[in-house]
Amino acid sequence: MVHRADVLQSFKKNGSIVIVGASLAGLRATEVLRKEGFAGRLTVIGDEPYEPYDRPPLSKQVLAGWVEAEHTTLPRQHPLDDVDWRLGIAATGLDLRAREVHLADGQSVDFDRMLIATGVRARHWPKEDEARLAGVFVVRTRDDARLLRQKLETKPRHVLIVGAGFTGSEMASVCRDLGLTVTVTERSASPLIGALGGEIGSIAGDLQRQHGVDLRCNTTVTALEGDAERTLRRAHFSDGSTLDVDVAVIALGSIRNTEWLRGSRLAAGQLGVACDAGCRAFDINGIITDDIFVAGDVARFPHPLYAYQLIALEHWGNAVAQAEAAAHNMVNSEAERRPHISIPAFWSIQFGVNIKSVGLPPFADQVVIMQGSVEQHRFVAAYGHKGRTVAAVSFNQGRWLPYYERLIASAAAFPPTPPAYDVPIPLHPVPAKFPAANAPTSTPTIALTGYAPDEICATYLEEPPMTPVTVESGGKA
Amino acid sequence: MRVLVDLNRCQGYAQCCFLAPESFKLVGEEALMYDSGPDDALKEKIERAAASCPVQAIMVEYMNGHADEMVKSGTSEAEARHGA
Incomplete structure:
Protein backbone atom coordinates (compact mmCIF):
# COMPACT_ATOMS: atom_id res chain seq x y z
CA MET A 1 0.00 0.00 0.00
CA ARG A 55 2.50 48.00 -9.18
CA PRO A 56 1.12 50.41 -6.52
CA PRO A 57 4.06 52.85 -6.97
CA LEU A 58 3.33 53.20 -10.69
CA SER A 59 0.38 55.59 -10.23
CA LYS A 60 2.19 57.46 -7.44
CA GLN A 61 5.99 57.70 -7.02
CA VAL A 62 6.76 56.67 -10.60
CA LEU A 63 4.24 59.03 -12.21
CA ALA A 64 5.43 61.81 -9.92
CA GLY A 65 8.94 61.30 -11.27
CA TRP A 66 10.53 60.41 -7.94
CA VAL A 67 11.15 56.72 -8.66
CA GLU A 68 12.16 55.27 -12.03
CA ALA A 69 9.70 52.72 -13.43
CA GLU A 70 12.62 50.23 -13.55
CA HIS A 71 13.25 50.68 -9.82
CA THR A 72 10.10 48.88 -8.69
CA THR A 73 11.40 45.30 -8.75
CA LEU A 74 10.13 43.41 -5.72
CA ALA A 122 -6.13 47.54 -17.80
CA ARG A 123 -9.44 48.01 -19.55
CA HIS A 124 -8.57 50.22 -22.49
CA TRP A 125 -10.76 52.76 -24.21
CA PRO A 126 -13.38 50.66 -26.04
CA LYS A 127 -13.17 52.47 -29.39
CA GLU A 128 -10.00 51.03 -30.85
CA ASP A 129 -9.19 53.78 -33.36
CA GLU A 130 -9.57 56.40 -30.62
CA ALA A 131 -7.55 54.31 -28.15
CA ARG A 132 -4.65 54.33 -30.62
CA LEU A 133 -4.44 58.14 -30.78
CA ALA A 134 -1.12 59.55 -29.57
CA GLY A 135 -1.82 60.99 -26.12
CA VAL A 136 -4.20 58.24 -24.93
CA PHE A 137 -2.80 56.12 -22.09
CA VAL A 138 -3.61 53.39 -19.60
CA VAL A 139 -1.51 52.58 -16.51
CA ARG A 140 -1.16 49.01 -15.39
CA THR A 141 2.36 47.96 -16.32
CA ARG A 142 5.80 49.39 -15.78
CA ASP A 143 5.99 50.28 -19.48
CA ASP A 144 2.62 52.08 -19.32
CA ALA A 145 3.82 54.18 -16.38
CA ARG A 146 7.11 55.06 -18.07
CA LEU A 147 5.33 56.26 -21.22
CA LEU A 148 2.82 58.39 -19.31
CA ARG A 149 5.59 59.84 -17.13
CA GLN A 150 7.53 60.85 -20.26
CA LYS A 151 4.42 62.56 -21.59
CA LEU A 152 3.77 64.42 -18.33
CA GLU A 153 7.37 65.73 -18.44
CA THR A 154 6.46 67.61 -21.62
CA LYS A 155 4.04 69.71 -19.52
CA PRO A 156 0.81 68.94 -21.40
CA ARG A 157 -1.73 71.78 -21.30
CA HIS A 158 -4.72 69.73 -20.19
CA VAL A 159 -4.91 66.18 -18.84
CA LEU A 160 -8.19 64.26 -18.95
CA ILE A 161 -8.61 61.30 -16.64
CA VAL A 162 -11.47 59.02 -17.60
CA GLY A 163 -12.80 57.26 -14.50
CA ALA A 164 -12.47 58.29 -10.83
CA GLY A 165 -11.58 54.98 -9.23
CA PHE A 166 -8.49 54.66 -7.07
CA THR A 167 -6.00 54.63 -9.94
CA GLY A 168 -7.68 57.54 -11.71
CA SER A 169 -7.93 59.58 -8.52
CA GLU A 170 -4.30 58.91 -7.55
CA MET A 171 -3.12 59.97 -11.00
CA ALA A 172 -5.25 63.13 -10.83
CA SER A 173 -3.55 63.89 -7.52
CA VAL A 174 -0.06 63.45 -9.02
CA CYS A 175 -0.97 65.65 -12.01
CA ARG A 176 -2.12 68.43 -9.68
CA ASP A 177 1.13 68.11 -7.70
CA LEU A 178 2.95 68.57 -11.01
CA GLY A 179 0.97 71.76 -11.58
CA LEU A 180 -1.00 70.37 -14.52
CA THR A 181 -4.59 71.26 -15.40
CA VAL A 182 -6.73 68.16 -14.81
CA THR A 183 -10.28 67.20 -15.67
CA VAL A 184 -11.67 63.93 -14.27
CA THR A 185 -14.87 62.38 -15.60
CA GLU A 186 -16.84 59.80 -13.65
CA ARG A 187 -20.06 58.21 -14.81
CA SER A 188 -21.29 57.70 -11.24
CA ALA A 189 -22.37 60.34 -8.74
CA SER A 190 -18.98 60.41 -6.97
CA PRO A 191 -15.38 59.19 -7.16
CA LEU A 192 -14.48 55.83 -5.56
CA ILE A 193 -18.15 54.89 -5.47
CA GLY A 194 -17.62 51.20 -6.18
CA ALA A 195 -15.13 50.75 -3.35
CA LEU A 196 -16.37 53.22 -0.71
CA GLY A 197 -19.98 54.00 -1.68
CA GLY A 198 -21.45 57.37 -2.66
CA GLU A 199 -21.65 58.78 0.88
CA ILE A 200 -17.90 58.54 1.55
CA GLY A 201 -17.07 58.87 -2.16
CA SER A 202 -18.57 62.37 -2.15
CA ILE A 203 -16.00 63.37 0.49
CA ALA A 204 -13.27 62.15 -1.87
CA GLY A 205 -14.96 64.32 -4.52
CA ASP A 206 -14.72 67.40 -2.29
CA LEU A 207 -11.05 66.60 -1.77
CA GLN A 208 -10.47 66.56 -5.53
CA ARG A 209 -12.23 69.86 -6.10
CA GLN A 210 -10.39 71.54 -3.21
CA HIS A 211 -7.14 70.56 -4.90
CA GLY A 212 -8.15 72.15 -8.16
CA VAL A 213 -9.39 69.15 -10.11
CA ASP A 214 -12.20 69.86 -12.57
CA LEU A 215 -14.25 66.86 -11.44
CA ARG A 216 -17.28 66.06 -13.59
CA CYS A 217 -19.47 63.36 -12.06
CA ASN A 218 -22.47 61.81 -13.80
CA THR A 219 -20.52 62.50 -16.98
CA THR A 220 -19.10 60.14 -19.56
CA VAL A 221 -16.71 60.67 -22.42
CA THR A 222 -18.50 59.89 -25.66
CA ALA A 223 -15.59 60.35 -28.06
CA LEU A 224 -11.89 61.16 -28.21
CA GLU A 225 -11.03 63.24 -31.26
CA GLY A 226 -7.66 63.29 -33.00
CA ASP A 227 -6.14 65.51 -35.67
CA ALA A 228 -4.73 64.53 -39.08
CA GLU A 229 -1.54 63.24 -37.38
CA ARG A 230 -3.64 60.90 -35.21
CA THR A 231 -2.82 62.93 -32.11
CA LEU A 232 -5.43 63.50 -29.42
CA ARG A 233 -6.91 67.00 -29.53
CA ARG A 234 -10.36 66.99 -27.96
CA ALA A 235 -12.79 65.04 -25.80
CA HIS A 236 -16.55 64.99 -26.23
CA PHE A 237 -18.75 64.55 -23.17
CA SER A 238 -22.21 63.11 -22.56
CA ASP A 239 -23.60 66.57 -21.74
CA GLY A 240 -22.77 67.68 -25.28
CA SER A 241 -19.77 69.79 -24.29
CA THR A 242 -16.22 69.39 -25.58
CA LEU A 243 -12.82 70.04 -24.05
CA ASP A 244 -9.43 70.50 -25.70
CA VAL A 245 -7.03 68.00 -24.11
CA ASP A 246 -3.64 66.65 -25.11
CA VAL A 247 -3.53 63.70 -22.70
CA ALA A 248 -6.30 61.24 -21.84
CA VAL A 249 -5.63 58.57 -19.24
CA ILE A 250 -8.14 55.73 -19.36
CA ALA A 251 -8.81 54.51 -15.80
CA LEU A 252 -11.87 52.33 -16.33
CA GLY A 253 -10.84 49.42 -14.18
CA SER A 254 -9.52 46.10 -15.30
CA ARG A 337 -4.22 22.95 4.91
CA ARG A 338 -4.73 26.62 5.68
CA PRO A 339 -7.78 28.67 4.69
CA HIS A 340 -7.43 32.06 3.04
CA ILE A 341 -9.81 34.00 5.28
CA SER A 342 -7.86 37.12 6.23
CA ILE A 343 -9.80 40.37 6.51
CA PRO A 344 -9.46 42.34 3.25
CA ALA A 345 -7.46 45.56 3.52
CA PHE A 346 -6.17 48.23 1.14
CA TRP A 347 -4.78 51.73 1.06
CA SER A 348 -4.64 54.66 -1.34
CA ILE A 349 -2.70 57.90 -1.22
CA GLN A 350 -4.31 60.90 -2.91
CA PHE A 351 -4.34 64.66 -2.39
CA GLY A 352 -2.23 64.33 0.74
CA VAL A 353 -4.71 61.96 2.37
CA ASN A 354 -4.04 58.38 3.38
CA ILE A 355 -7.19 56.37 2.69
CA LYS A 356 -7.23 52.93 4.29
CA SER A 357 -9.89 50.26 4.42
CA VAL A 358 -10.48 47.02 6.32
CA GLY A 359 -13.30 44.62 5.64
CA LEU A 360 -15.54 44.75 2.60
CA PRO A 361 -17.34 48.11 2.28
CA PRO A 362 -19.43 47.13 -0.81
CA PHE A 363 -21.12 44.44 1.28
CA ALA A 364 -22.67 47.18 3.44
CA ASP A 365 -26.02 48.92 3.26
CA GLN A 366 -25.23 51.64 5.82
CA VAL A 367 -22.31 53.81 6.84
CA VAL A 368 -21.67 56.01 9.87
CA ILE A 369 -18.95 58.49 10.82
CA MET A 370 -17.42 57.04 13.99
CA GLN A 371 -14.80 59.60 14.94
CA GLY A 372 -12.85 62.58 13.68
CA SER A 373 -13.87 65.38 11.34
CA VAL A 374 -15.15 64.99 7.79
CA GLU A 375 -14.43 68.68 7.11
CA GLN A 376 -10.76 68.20 8.03
CA HIS A 377 -10.57 64.93 6.09
CA ARG A 378 -9.53 63.08 9.26
CA PHE A 379 -12.14 60.52 10.19
CA VAL A 380 -13.12 56.88 10.41
CA ALA A 381 -16.37 55.56 8.93
CA ALA A 382 -17.82 52.17 9.83
CA TYR A 383 -19.92 50.17 7.38
CA GLY A 384 -22.80 47.91 8.38
CA HIS A 385 -24.70 45.11 6.73
CA LYS A 386 -28.04 44.21 8.33
CA GLY A 387 -26.91 45.40 11.75
CA ARG A 388 -23.42 43.85 11.59
CA THR A 389 -20.14 45.75 11.24
CA VAL A 390 -18.49 44.60 8.00
CA ALA A 391 -15.92 47.27 7.12
CA ALA A 392 -14.24 50.50 8.14
CA VAL A 393 -12.57 53.22 6.11
CA SER A 394 -10.20 55.89 7.43
CA PHE A 395 -9.05 59.19 5.98
CA ASN A 396 -5.77 60.10 7.75
CA GLN A 397 -6.76 58.03 10.80
CA GLY A 398 -5.15 54.73 9.86
CA ARG A 399 -4.01 53.88 13.37
CA TRP A 400 -7.60 53.26 14.42
CA LEU A 401 -8.25 50.57 11.85
CA PRO A 402 -6.92 47.63 13.92
CA TYR A 403 -9.68 48.47 16.45
CA TYR A 404 -12.29 48.09 13.72
CA GLU A 405 -10.62 45.03 12.25
CA ARG A 406 -11.27 43.23 15.53
CA LEU A 407 -14.92 44.33 15.46
CA ILE A 408 -15.31 43.06 11.89
CA ALA A 409 -13.64 39.74 12.69
CA SER A 410 -16.00 39.21 15.63
CA ALA A 411 -19.12 40.24 13.66
CA ALA A 412 -19.84 43.09 16.11
CA ALA A 413 -23.20 44.88 16.04
CA PHE A 414 -23.57 47.94 13.82
CA PRO A 415 -23.13 50.73 14.61
CA PRO A 416 -20.27 49.66 16.88
CA THR A 417 -19.13 51.38 20.06
CA PRO A 418 -16.94 54.36 19.17
CA PRO A 419 -13.43 54.23 20.65
CA ALA A 420 -13.22 58.00 21.03
CA TYR A 421 -15.30 60.88 22.39
CA ASP A 422 -15.28 63.29 19.49
CA VAL A 423 -18.59 62.53 17.77
CA PRO A 424 -22.10 63.17 19.07
CA ILE A 425 -23.95 60.16 20.48
CA PRO A 426 -26.22 58.56 19.32
CA LEU A 427 -24.57 57.84 16.00
CA HIS A 428 -26.60 58.34 12.86
CA PRO A 429 -26.03 55.71 10.18
CA VAL A 430 -27.01 56.74 6.66
CA PRO A 431 -27.29 54.73 3.43
CA ALA A 432 -23.83 53.84 2.12
CA LYS A 433 -25.00 54.49 -1.47
CA PHE A 434 -23.26 51.72 -3.33
CA PRO A 435 -24.32 51.40 -6.93
CA ALA A 436 -26.57 48.49 -7.85
CA ALA A 437 -24.59 45.30 -8.38
CA ASN A 438 -25.08 45.45 -12.14
CA ALA A 439 -24.22 49.15 -12.55
CA PRO A 440 -20.85 49.70 -14.22
CA THR A 441 -18.33 51.79 -12.29
CA SER A 442 -14.66 52.49 -12.69
CA THR A 443 -13.87 51.35 -9.15
CA PRO A 444 -14.12 47.59 -9.35
CA THR A 445 -11.49 46.86 -6.72
CA ILE A 446 -13.95 44.54 -5.01
CA ALA A 447 -16.40 42.43 -6.95
CA LEU A 448 -19.06 40.35 -5.24
CA THR A 449 -19.47 37.66 -7.81
CA GLY A 450 -22.28 35.43 -6.54
CA TYR A 451 -22.33 32.00 -4.99
CA ALA A 452 -22.11 29.25 -7.55
CA PRO A 453 -18.77 28.43 -9.18
CA ASP A 454 -20.55 27.40 -12.36
CA GLU A 455 -22.93 30.34 -12.66
CA ILE A 456 -23.48 31.14 -16.30
CA CYS A 457 -21.89 34.56 -15.90
CA ALA A 458 -18.68 32.86 -14.82
CA THR A 459 -18.25 31.12 -18.15
CA TYR A 460 -17.36 32.54 -21.51
CA LEU A 461 -20.01 33.82 -23.81
CA GLU A 462 -19.15 33.61 -27.49
CA GLU A 463 -19.92 37.31 -27.88
CA PRO A 464 -19.29 39.95 -25.22
CA PRO A 465 -22.60 40.81 -23.54
CA MET A 466 -24.18 44.04 -24.75
CA THR A 467 -24.77 45.25 -21.22
CA PRO A 468 -22.26 44.77 -18.44
CA VAL A 469 -23.03 41.80 -16.23
CA THR A 470 -21.41 42.88 -12.98
CA VAL A 471 -19.80 45.75 -11.18
CA GLU A 472 -16.45 44.85 -12.66
CA SER A 473 -17.64 44.90 -16.23
CA GLY A 474 -17.00 48.61 -16.53
CA GLY A 475 -17.74 50.08 -19.92
CA LYS A 476 -17.51 53.68 -20.88
CA ALA A 477 -16.68 56.23 -18.23
CA MET B 1 18.75 47.81 -3.56
CA ARG B 2 15.14 46.75 -3.48
CA VAL B 3 12.79 48.10 -0.84
CA LEU B 4 9.15 47.23 -0.19
CA VAL B 5 6.84 48.65 2.47
CA ASP B 6 3.65 46.89 3.47
CA LEU B 7 1.44 49.96 3.52
CA ASN B 8 -1.45 48.03 5.02
CA ARG B 9 0.71 47.54 8.06
CA CYS B 10 2.37 50.98 8.02
CA GLN B 11 0.93 53.24 10.72
CA GLY B 12 2.79 56.39 9.77
CA TYR B 13 5.17 56.42 12.74
CA ALA B 14 7.67 57.98 10.32
CA GLN B 15 10.77 56.58 12.01
CA CYS B 16 12.04 55.68 8.53
CA CYS B 17 11.54 59.28 7.37
CA PHE B 18 13.90 60.52 10.08
CA LEU B 19 16.51 57.81 9.60
CA ALA B 20 16.56 57.70 5.79
CA PRO B 21 14.92 60.91 4.53
CA GLU B 22 16.32 60.31 1.03
CA SER B 23 14.17 57.20 0.68
CA PHE B 24 11.09 57.70 2.86
CA LYS B 25 8.80 60.69 3.17
CA LEU B 26 5.40 61.44 4.58
CA VAL B 27 2.79 62.99 2.34
CA GLY B 28 0.24 64.86 4.42
CA GLU B 29 -0.22 63.56 7.94
CA GLU B 30 0.36 59.83 7.58
CA ALA B 31 0.73 58.68 3.98
CA LEU B 32 4.15 57.14 3.35
CA MET B 33 5.89 57.44 -0.01
CA TYR B 34 9.15 55.60 -0.52
CA ASP B 35 11.84 54.90 -3.08
CA SER B 36 11.54 51.22 -4.02
CA GLY B 37 14.94 51.19 -5.75
CA PRO B 38 17.35 53.39 -3.78
CA ASP B 39 21.08 53.66 -4.35
CA ASP B 40 23.30 51.11 -2.61
CA ALA B 41 25.11 53.99 -0.90
CA LEU B 42 22.06 54.38 1.33
CA LYS B 43 22.32 50.80 2.56
CA GLU B 44 23.22 51.61 6.16
CA LYS B 45 20.51 54.25 6.58
CA ILE B 46 17.82 52.07 5.06
CA GLU B 47 18.87 49.08 7.14
CA ARG B 48 18.47 51.23 10.24
CA ALA B 49 15.10 52.52 9.04
CA ALA B 50 13.84 48.98 8.45
CA ALA B 51 15.07 47.79 11.83
CA SER B 52 13.46 50.66 13.74
CA CYS B 53 10.03 50.46 12.11
CA PRO B 54 7.66 49.91 15.07
CA VAL B 55 5.33 47.73 12.97
CA GLN B 56 8.14 46.06 10.94
CA ALA B 57 6.59 46.97 7.61
CA ILE B 58 9.83 47.49 5.63
CA MET B 59 11.45 44.72 3.61
CA VAL B 60 14.87 45.15 2.04
CA GLU B 61 16.95 43.08 -0.34
CA TYR B 62 20.54 43.93 -1.16
CA MET B 63 21.63 42.84 -4.59
CA ASN B 64 25.17 41.71 -3.89
CA GLY B 65 25.01 38.86 -6.30
CA HIS B 66 24.92 36.42 -3.42
CA ALA B 67 21.51 35.25 -2.36
CA ASP B 68 22.76 34.33 1.10
CA GLU B 69 23.61 37.95 1.78
CA MET B 70 20.00 38.98 1.55
CA VAL B 71 18.86 40.97 4.53
CA LYS B 72 15.25 41.48 5.23
CA SER B 73 12.89 42.91 7.75
CA GLY B 74 9.32 41.90 8.36
CA THR B 75 7.94 38.41 7.96
CA SER B 76 5.35 37.09 5.61
CA GLU B 77 3.70 35.15 8.41
CA ALA B 78 3.02 38.35 10.30
CA GLU B 79 1.54 39.82 7.14
CA ALA B 80 -0.86 36.94 6.75
CA ARG B 81 -1.89 37.22 10.36
CA HIS B 82 -2.49 40.91 9.94
CA GLY B 83 -4.65 40.26 6.94
CA ALA B 84 -2.50 42.48 4.78
Missing part, protein backbone atom coordinates in the same frame (compact mmCIF):
# COMPACT_ATOMS: atom_id res chain seq x y z
CA VAL A 2 1.28 3.47 -0.88
CA HIS A 3 1.16 5.92 1.96
CA ARG A 4 -0.07 9.44 1.27
CA ALA A 5 2.79 10.87 3.29
CA ASP A 6 5.29 9.10 1.03
CA VAL A 7 3.57 10.46 -2.06
CA LEU A 8 3.76 13.99 -0.64
CA GLN A 9 7.44 13.63 0.27
CA SER A 10 8.23 12.29 -3.17
CA PHE A 11 6.34 15.19 -4.78
CA LYS A 12 8.20 17.72 -2.66
CA LYS A 13 11.50 16.17 -3.70
CA ASN A 14 10.97 15.29 -7.35
CA GLY A 15 7.67 16.86 -8.45
CA SER A 16 7.11 19.81 -10.75
CA ILE A 17 5.14 22.98 -10.17
CA VAL A 18 4.24 25.67 -12.69
CA ILE A 19 3.20 29.13 -11.61
CA VAL A 20 1.48 31.12 -14.32
CA GLY A 21 1.81 34.82 -13.54
CA ALA A 22 5.05 36.53 -12.47
CA SER A 23 3.79 39.46 -10.46
CA LEU A 24 3.29 39.90 -6.69
CA ALA A 25 1.22 36.74 -6.10
CA GLY A 26 3.44 34.60 -8.33
CA LEU A 27 6.59 35.77 -6.58
CA ARG A 28 5.23 35.27 -3.07
CA ALA A 29 4.01 31.79 -3.93
CA THR A 30 7.41 30.90 -5.41
CA GLU A 31 9.13 32.02 -2.20
CA VAL A 32 6.78 30.09 0.07
CA LEU A 33 7.08 26.90 -2.00
CA ARG A 34 10.86 26.92 -1.61
CA LYS A 35 10.65 28.00 2.04
CA GLU A 36 8.32 25.10 2.82
CA GLY A 37 10.72 22.63 1.30
CA PHE A 38 9.60 22.11 -2.27
CA ALA A 39 12.85 21.06 -3.97
CA GLY A 40 11.45 19.92 -7.32
CA ARG A 41 11.24 21.70 -10.67
CA LEU A 42 9.68 25.15 -10.30
CA THR A 43 8.77 27.15 -13.41
CA VAL A 44 7.33 30.67 -13.38
CA ILE A 45 5.70 32.00 -16.52
CA GLY A 46 5.10 35.73 -17.03
CA ASP A 47 3.94 37.67 -20.08
CA GLU A 48 6.00 40.75 -19.20
CA PRO A 49 9.76 40.61 -19.79
CA TYR A 50 10.54 41.73 -16.23
CA GLU A 51 11.27 40.17 -12.88
CA PRO A 52 8.24 40.57 -10.59
CA TYR A 53 7.73 44.23 -9.74
CA ASP A 54 5.41 46.22 -7.51
CA PRO A 75 12.64 42.27 -3.09
CA ARG A 76 12.87 38.52 -2.64
CA GLN A 77 12.51 36.90 0.75
CA HIS A 78 14.22 33.69 -0.30
CA PRO A 79 16.93 32.76 -2.81
CA LEU A 80 15.20 31.87 -6.08
CA ASP A 81 18.11 31.34 -8.44
CA ASP A 82 17.11 27.72 -9.06
CA VAL A 83 13.71 28.74 -10.41
CA ASP A 84 13.10 28.51 -14.18
CA TRP A 85 11.82 31.99 -15.00
CA ARG A 86 10.08 32.14 -18.39
CA LEU A 87 9.57 35.88 -18.66
CA GLY A 88 8.16 37.71 -21.66
CA ILE A 89 6.19 34.63 -22.75
CA ALA A 90 2.45 34.48 -22.17
CA ALA A 91 0.60 31.27 -21.35
CA THR A 92 -1.94 30.56 -24.06
CA GLY A 93 -3.68 27.42 -22.91
CA LEU A 94 -4.09 24.74 -20.28
CA ASP A 95 -4.55 21.03 -20.98
CA LEU A 96 -5.80 19.50 -17.73
CA ARG A 97 -5.65 15.93 -19.02
CA ALA A 98 -2.06 16.16 -20.28
CA ARG A 99 -1.14 18.47 -17.36
CA GLU A 100 0.48 20.95 -19.68
CA VAL A 101 0.56 24.71 -19.96
CA HIS A 102 0.91 25.94 -23.53
CA LEU A 103 3.05 28.98 -24.18
CA ALA A 104 2.95 31.74 -26.81
CA ASP A 105 6.30 30.61 -28.24
CA GLY A 106 4.85 27.21 -29.10
CA GLN A 107 6.48 25.37 -26.23
CA SER A 108 4.66 23.72 -23.37
CA VAL A 109 5.52 23.00 -19.75
CA ASP A 110 4.24 19.94 -17.93
CA PHE A 111 3.42 19.95 -14.24
CA ASP A 112 2.17 17.95 -11.29
CA ARG A 113 0.64 21.01 -9.64
CA MET A 114 -0.07 24.47 -10.95
CA LEU A 115 -0.85 27.91 -9.55
CA ILE A 116 -2.87 30.38 -11.61
CA ALA A 117 -1.89 33.95 -10.75
CA THR A 118 -2.44 35.79 -14.03
CA GLY A 119 -4.09 38.82 -12.44
CA VAL A 120 -5.81 41.53 -14.41
CA ARG A 121 -4.97 43.98 -17.17
CA ILE A 255 -10.16 42.84 -17.10
CA ARG A 256 -9.26 39.48 -15.56
CA ASN A 257 -6.68 37.52 -17.51
CA THR A 258 -8.58 34.27 -17.97
CA GLU A 259 -8.92 34.03 -21.77
CA TRP A 260 -6.03 31.56 -21.88
CA LEU A 261 -8.15 29.17 -19.77
CA ARG A 262 -10.97 29.08 -22.33
CA GLY A 263 -11.62 25.45 -23.10
CA SER A 264 -9.66 24.24 -20.07
CA ARG A 265 -12.88 23.17 -18.32
CA LEU A 266 -11.98 25.17 -15.25
CA ALA A 267 -14.62 27.50 -13.73
CA ALA A 268 -12.92 30.49 -15.35
CA GLY A 269 -14.49 33.48 -17.03
CA GLN A 270 -14.87 37.22 -16.96
CA LEU A 271 -15.30 37.23 -13.17
CA GLY A 272 -12.11 35.30 -12.54
CA VAL A 273 -11.27 31.70 -11.64
CA ALA A 274 -13.47 30.23 -8.90
CA CYS A 275 -11.69 28.45 -6.06
CA ASP A 276 -12.31 27.25 -2.51
CA ALA A 277 -10.98 28.84 0.67
CA GLY A 278 -7.92 26.62 0.30
CA CYS A 279 -7.24 28.21 -3.13
CA ARG A 280 -8.04 25.04 -5.14
CA ALA A 281 -9.75 25.77 -8.45
CA PHE A 282 -13.23 24.52 -9.31
CA ASP A 283 -13.85 22.92 -12.65
CA ILE A 284 -16.75 24.03 -14.79
CA ASN A 285 -19.08 21.50 -13.10
CA GLY A 286 -18.31 22.82 -9.64
CA ILE A 287 -16.01 19.92 -8.74
CA ILE A 288 -12.87 20.87 -6.86
CA THR A 289 -9.56 20.10 -8.55
CA ASP A 290 -6.72 18.56 -6.54
CA ASP A 291 -3.73 20.09 -8.25
CA ILE A 292 -4.79 23.43 -9.72
CA PHE A 293 -4.57 26.42 -7.36
CA VAL A 294 -5.48 30.09 -7.80
CA ALA A 295 -4.30 33.29 -6.09
CA GLY A 296 -4.36 37.06 -6.46
CA ASP A 297 -6.57 39.41 -8.50
CA VAL A 298 -7.75 36.63 -10.81
CA ALA A 299 -9.16 34.43 -8.02
CA ARG A 300 -12.76 34.44 -6.80
CA PHE A 301 -13.06 32.74 -3.47
CA PRO A 302 -15.63 32.29 -0.69
CA HIS A 303 -15.26 34.41 2.44
CA PRO A 304 -17.06 33.40 5.67
CA LEU A 305 -17.47 37.03 6.80
CA TYR A 306 -19.45 37.74 3.66
CA ALA A 307 -21.88 34.83 3.69
CA TYR A 308 -19.44 32.69 1.71
CA GLN A 309 -20.05 34.74 -1.39
CA LEU A 310 -17.30 34.32 -3.93
CA ILE A 311 -15.34 37.55 -3.92
CA ALA A 312 -12.56 38.86 -6.14
CA LEU A 313 -10.21 41.41 -4.59
CA GLU A 314 -7.80 43.57 -6.55
CA HIS A 315 -5.82 44.28 -3.41
CA TRP A 316 -2.07 44.13 -2.90
CA GLY A 317 -2.54 42.48 0.50
CA ASN A 318 -4.90 39.88 -0.88
CA ALA A 319 -2.38 38.84 -3.52
CA VAL A 320 0.23 38.32 -0.78
CA ALA A 321 -1.96 36.46 1.70
CA GLN A 322 -3.71 34.29 -0.87
CA ALA A 323 -0.47 33.36 -2.62
CA GLU A 324 1.01 32.33 0.72
CA ALA A 325 -2.01 30.19 1.58
CA ALA A 326 -2.08 28.61 -1.89
CA ALA A 327 1.63 27.78 -1.87
CA HIS A 328 1.40 26.33 1.62
CA ASN A 329 -1.52 24.13 0.60
CA MET A 330 0.27 22.98 -2.55
CA VAL A 331 3.01 21.27 -0.55
CA ASN A 332 1.20 20.15 2.59
CA SER A 333 -1.17 17.35 3.51
CA GLU A 334 -4.91 17.73 3.87
CA ALA A 335 -4.66 17.97 7.68
CA GLU A 336 -2.24 20.89 7.41
